[in-house]
Amino acid sequence: MSHPTDFGTARETRLLHAFVDLADTLVDDYDVVDVLHQLVENCVDLLDAAAAGLLLSDQRGGLLPVASTSEQTRRLELFQLEADEGPCLDCFRTGEPVVVADLAAATDRWPRFAAHAAAEGFRSVHAVPLRLRGSTIGALNLFGTQAGPMDDQDLRVARALADTATIGILQERAIRRGEVLTEQLQTALNNRITIEQAKGVLAHAGDIDMNQAFQRLRSYGRATSTRLSEIAHRLVTGELPPKVILDHR
Structure with a gap:
């Protein structure tokens, strides 16, 4: 105890x-x-x-x-x-x-x-x-x-x-x-749109909810030492198939 x-x-x-x-x-x-x-x-x-x-x-x-x-x-x-x-x-x-x-x-x-x-x-x-x-x-x-x-x-x-x-x-x-705001901050605000789109792509492809989709994105990013915004961009543009992230463990 x-x-x-x-x-x-x-x-x-x-x-x-x-x-x-x-x-x-x-x-x-x-x-x-x-x-x-x-x-x-x-x-x-x-x-x-x-x-x-x-x-x-x-x-x-x-x-x-x-x-x-x-x-x-x-x-x-x-x-x-x-x-x-x-x-x-x-x-x-x-x-x-x-x-x-x-x-x-x-x-x-x-x-x-x-x-x-x-x-x-x-x-x-x-x-x-x-x-x-x-x-x-x-x-x-x-x-x-x-x-x-x-x-x-x-x-x-x-x-x-x-x-x-x-x-x-x-x-x-x-x-x-x-x-008041650095260029990095503005970039983060711009990237949020792409990240939301990537969550939708992954949620649809894997039949999972948006929370699960985001956790998959983060997990894949950390495992591959890749920025979240970069993964999202590659996913939205079709460069990275959703299956690669969904199958990643």
Whole structure:
């Protein structure tokens, strides 16, 4: 039988690995889309969150969904944008965290979003900005299936993870020049379209859902040390047959 301290130690180890992985983005070449997907997955694994999603700003100041832990969460993020209301938008616009312990009490604030999120089974939401030195480039949404505030320590961890990811995206020299978004960030936003198309191709070919398709893409990319965006492009253009990824183990 495991001791409670064993669980705490295991969690601390996973948390350390999460920060090490994010820190690697500061000194190494990396795939922004994959890093951000790893970020939302780490939040669900390490924190008291049932699902997570991340919206990132483009060069025109609009928000786009870039990472989520499920297709359901991605659709909910898209709904926020379509309804022009929700915690992620408020968080991005103010640059401050948004904490909603009970979505049932937020119907006046976000009538459409609160109802839609509740219909999806979520009861609470916490949004954390991706912000560095006054520049906010996106927001991280953490959804809970139970009403109640997130533990303060978990919320601090979420902010630290978001801050570290932001530093990896916004390079110091770009900040000093007043450039809010680097070329790498814009490339990631452009690549998301190709990745979504590749997920659809793979889902159709393998008769699997979109979540499974994305995991197959990521698994194949890591096994072959190939960028996610490159695999997606090859798959969409027909250079890489879906069967190669579907049969890969």
